[in-house]
Amino acid sequence: MTLEVRGITIANRLEAITTALQQGEIIAICGPNGAGKSTLLAALAGLLDVDAGEVLLDRDPLSALPPRKRAQAIGYLPQSGEVAWDVSVASLAALGRLPHGDAGKFAIASALAATDMSDFAARPVSTLSGGEKARALLARVLAGTPRWILADEPLAALDLSHQLNLLKVLRAQARQGAGVVLVVHDLAVAMNHADRVLVLDKGRLAADGKPEDTLDAETIARVWSVDARWLGQAGERALVTQS
Numbered sequence: 001m002t003l004e005v006r007g008i009t010i011a012n013r014l015e016a017i018t019t020a021l022q023q024g025e026i027i028a029i030c031g032p033n034g035a036g037k038s039t040l041l042a043a044l045a046g047l048l049d050v051d052a053g054e055v056l057l058d059r060d061p062l063s064a065l066p067p068r069k070r071a072q073a074i075g076y077l078p079q080s081g082e083v084a085w086d087v088s089v090a091s092l093a094a095l096g097r098l099p100h101g102d103a104g105k106f107a108i109a110s111a112l113a114a115t116d117m118s119d120f121a122a123r124p125v126s127t128l129s130g131g132e133k134a135r136a137l138l139a140r141v142l143a144g145t146p147r148w149i150l151a152d153e154p155l156a157a158l159d160l161s162h163q164l165n166l167l168k169v170l171r172a173q174a175r176q177g178a179g180v181v182l183v184v185h186d187l188a189v190a191m192n193h194a195d196r197v198l199v200l201d202k203g204r205l206a207a208d209g210k211p212e213d214t215l216d217a218e219t220i221a222r223v224w225s226v227d228a229r230w231l232g233q234a235g236e237r238a239l240v241t242q243s
């Protein structure tokens, strides 16, 4: 039950990244702008051609898996999701069932409830606010009940309450056995909510492990060039920065 990258290299974007991720965990990918976070996430989803290395799902090359099986196993939410057709929120969520070829009514209703979008089910996606659209796109991913949820900055457009709700939903998914991989800019979110953090810096893996070890002041200074220290207890830490 692993999603593994072995030595993946994409010219000027990722340099020999090797790591094995386990289901049941929330894994945060952090790093400065342009560090390669979105590229790594898309590579984990099997969406990019790599110059070297490979992505393995349960030890088999992801590239050898039929697209339908891959789509059943991995749900991918890109950074700025566009919706090609102006469908209703319910129809958008139902697209998440395409790889399964079933109506998946329960899964769709659960996904809409989890993202607090049940009341918007009949609304055309074009009429949604930015945060509502982000939640609808997330509902589509959740409706597919994937074993791996790969989401690129899923919290970025959400208000505080919906951020906390989403983190709860993702934790529940991880408890039920899903692997959850999130690109996150807010280091406090990664520190308080992730089981494991991958820190990328200029396309390289600068740190990989528990949040306390990977997001320590020394790493933050080295990778982000920011003097910072953590306050508070484990699980509710706040980052104080010095200019």
Ligand SMILES: Nc1ncnc2c1ncn2[C@@H]1O[C@H](COP(=O)(O)OP(=O)(O)OP(=O)(O)O)[C@@H](O)[C@H]1O
Residues within 6 Å of the ligand: 012, 013, 031, 032, 033, 034, 035, 036, 037, 038, 039, 040
């Ligand atoms: N399609 C592409 N072709 C060539 N270079 C790309 C492409 N997409 C991204 N890059 C470059 O690869 C590097 C990593 O980009 P990536 O989007 O993975 O960074 P990121 O860590 O997600 O950044 P951000 O925090 O700004 O979203 C950047 O230098 C970017 O300019």
